[in-house]
Amino acid sequence: MSGREYRLTREGWGRALVKLGHENPNVVVLVGDLASSTMVDLFAREFPERFIECGIAEQNMATIAAGLSLVGKIPFFATYGAFASCRAADQLRVAICYSNLNVKIGGAHGGISVGPDGATHQAMEEIAIMRSLPNMKMIIPADYYETFKATGAAAEISGPVYIRFGREKVPVVTDENTPFIFGKANIMRDGGDVAIIACGVMVHEALAAAEDLARSGIEARVINMHTLKPLDEDCIIKAARECGAIVTAEEHQIYGGLGSAVAQVVAREYPVPMDYVAVMDRFGESGKPDELLTAFGLRSGDIIRKVGGVINMKSGRD
Amino acid sequence: MPRLFYPVDKLKEKALFIRRDIITMLIQAQSGHSGGPLSCADFCAALAFYEANYDPMNPAWPERDIWFFSIGHVTPVHYSMLAEAGFFPLRDLMNFRQFGGHCQGHPSKLDTPGVEVSSGSLGQGLSVAVGAALGSRMDRHQRRIYCIMGDGEQQEGSIWEAAMAAAHYKLDNLCAIVDFNKAQIDGFVENVMGIEPLADKYRAFNWYVVEIDGHDMDSIVEAFERARALKGRPTVILAHTIMGKGVSFMEDKPEWHGKPPSPEQGRQALQELGTTWEEWSARLDNG
Numbered sequence: 007m008s009g010r011e012y013r014l015t016r017e018g019w020g021r022a023l024v025k026l027g028h029e030n031p032n033v034v035v036l037v038g039d040l041a042s043s044t045m046v047d048l049f050a051r052e053f054p055e056r057f058i059e060c061g062i063a064e065q066n067m068a069t070i071a072a073g074l075s076l077v078g079k080i081p082f083f084a085t086y087g088a089f090a091s092c093r094a095a096d097q098l099r100v101a102i103c104y105s106n107l108n109v110k111i112g113g114a115h116g117g118i119s120v121g122p123d124g125a126t127h128q129a130m131e132e133i134a135i136m137r138s139l140p141n142m143k144m145i146i147p148a149d150y151y152e153t154f155k156a157t158g159a160a161a162e163i164s165g166p167v168y169i170r171f172g173r174e175k176v177p178v179v180t181d182e183n184t185p186f187i188f189g190k191a192n193i194m195r196d197g198g199d200v201a202i203i204a205c206g207v208m209v210h211e212a213l214a215a216a217e218d219l220a221r222s223g224i225e226a227r228v229i230n231m232h233t234l235k236p237l238d239e240d241c242i243i244k245a246a247r248e249c250g251a252i253v254t255a256e257e258h259q260i261y262g263g264l265g266s267a268v269a270q271v272v273a274r275e276y277p278v279p280m281d282y283v284a285v286m287d288r289f290g291e292s293g294k295p296d297e298l299l300t301a302f303g304l305r306s307g308d309i310i311r312k313v314g315g316v317i318n319m320k321s322g323r324d
Numbered sequence: 325m326p327r328l329f330y331p332v333d334k335l336k337e338k339a340l341f342i343r344r345d346i347i348t349m350l351i352q353a354q355s356g357h358s359g360g361p362l363s364c365a366d367f368c369a370a371l372a373f374y375e376a377n378y379d380p381m382n383p384a385w386p387e388r389d390i391w392f393f394s395i396g397h398v399t400p401v402h403y404s405m406l407a408e409a410g411f412f413p414l415r416d417l418m419n420f421r422q423f424g425g426h427c428q429g430h431p432s433k434l435d436t437p438g439v440e441v442s443s444g445s446l447g448q449g450l451s452v453a454v455g456a457a458l459g460s461r462m463d464r465h466q467r468r469i470y471c472i473m474g475d476g477e478q479q480e481g482s483i484w485e486a487a488m489a490a491a492h493y494k495l496d497n498l499c500a501i502v503d504f505n506k507a508q509i510d511g512f513v514e515n516v517m518g519i520e521p522l523a524d525k526y527r528a529f530n531w532y533v534v535e536i537d538g539h540d541m542d543s544i545v546e547a548f549e550r551a552r553a554l555k556g557r558p559t560v561i562l563a564h565t566i567m568g569k570g571v572s573f574m575e576d577k578p579e580w581h582g583k584p585p586s587p588e589q590g591r592q593a594l595q596e597l598g599t600t601w602e603e604w605s606a607r608l609d610n611g
Contacts, residue, residue, distance in 0.1 A: 034459070060489065061489070065448075066454070066482060069451030070452075073456035076440055076455070077460050077465070077467070079462070100445045101443070101452055
């Protein structure tokens with residue numbers, strides 16, 4: 007994988023907002039004292055009259071966005087995912103989701119890979135919260151290009167959309183021309199022995215795992231489940247039928263995350279052996295992003311171990 | 325649609341009708357809040373029939389003013405205003421809090437015509453108002469934004485985040501109204517968690533504060549006009565009211581915050597309001 011391009015997902019968000027700003031005069035961006043780290047400063051420089059600094063008051067910011075949507079604006083607000091998903095959860099639930107308001111949420115700094123800031127700033131609960139809110143939709147893009155496309159797609163969707171992105175530069179696994187269809191998973195690599203369903207930075211780890219597995223004769227299908235809600239159930243059912251074993255991979259708590267969501271579909275439609283690569287019900291801690299991903303068991307090696315397990319279970323059943 | 329500008333005597337009649345609607349809805353539902361809706365009735369009548377600009381046949385009319393309740397629980401007065409203004413038939417009020425009816429226990433934008441934003445978790449409305457006011461100003465739109473809050477609700481911290489933002493952005497198109505009835509579920513506000521001096525708090529946040537007798541229609545209308553004329557600052561109207569106003573046995577009694585009258589108590593209340601259950605429920609059923 008040497009020579010691979012690394013880029014910031016949040017830069018994809020920031021640049022997409024500028025593009026949206028040019029295309030649609032109703033696009034408005036809000037931030038809670040984190041303009042540069044959420045990269046909405048790009049929009050602020052271009053469209054100062056459509057940029058609202060809310061200060062350190064995330065509940066207020068989320069509901070200001072709700073009010074903007076009442077008068078026809080398409081508000082995008084940005085803060086760290088920890089604050090967007092937890093601090094403002096009540097505002098998301100009542101004002102925004104219960105009213106189905108056209109508010110877009112950019113949750114930066116998702117996952118353990120946030121690094122040295124430690125547990126408080128490593129958001130790992132957003133999938134559980136967003137998936138449980140009626141009317142909410144959620145996207146976790148895998149890289150820079152996908153974040154750019156996901157941000158554009160969010161503007162086309164009516165109602166609340168949560169987009170999660172990370173802090174670190176991550177390997178680019180798609181390109182400008184890779185199709186992005188909201189609600190439709192991307193198959194990044196085909197294979198029939200096992201399916202690895204991943205989101206966010208874990209798509210890259212899943213692809214690395216699949217390459218290694220191929221060397222030992224195991225062909226893994228790698229599914230980029232960029233849309234967490236609505237979930238592409240057809241793709242999951244097809245993977246269960248055709249591969250007969252599934253491992254999910256996410257930078258999120260094990261309870262209520264991508265793995266839970268996939269298991270719900272698999273258990274109902276076509277039960278097959280499954281295992282989960284996720285954060286095992288614990289808070290994060292300070293460290294370098296790479297060492298944390300390793301320490302928390304979120305590496306391609308961890309995926310490979312779980313793949314071994316589900317393939318054994320699968321063959322044990324035959 | 326132009327503003328209605330009802331004269332004061334007609335506004336008083338509308339307030340009386342709203343109070344009758346409230347009691348009738350509560351008798352019918354045997355569930356819901358009595359005290360707050362009755363204390364809000366006078367300024368709500370003035371908001372709907374004097375001050376605000378809207379089109380009941382087209383609730384999403386882009387030229388409308390935006391008004392809503394941050395205190396979601398006062399739905400009896402909210403729905404009565406909307407029905408009396410023509411957003412939906414009066415008979416819908418008889419399904420308040422009933423399964424299958426659109427008049428939910430707390431306001432639901434997707435269910436009830438004229439509800440701008442869902443509420444019920446306290447402390448969110450003023451922020452919504454800030455957003456609507458900022459968005460309107462971006463468009464140089466003349467619409468005004470009205471947000472009705474409770475006094476107990478001032479205990480929510482997010483109110484003060486919004487108060488800070490409204491003043492920071494000098495939102496003179498925003499008019500907040502506090503139903504200052506001095507009572508909340510657990511007792512009198514000053515005993516539960518004191519909010520005084522509330523006027524000084526808003527002044528310190530750089531708001532224009534108008535304190536009025538919230539049951540005096542002339543003062544209410546004048547307060548709306550003063551807020552409209554003011555430039556450069558948001559206005560809060562502190563409407564000093566009496567919880568349960570208009571029904572003798574409910575007045576100033578915190579225990580009437582969150583419960584309906586029994587059918588017998590309701591009949592007495594309607595009598596005090598100059599009507600009967602038979603007359604007023606028939607008006608709603610046939611409206």
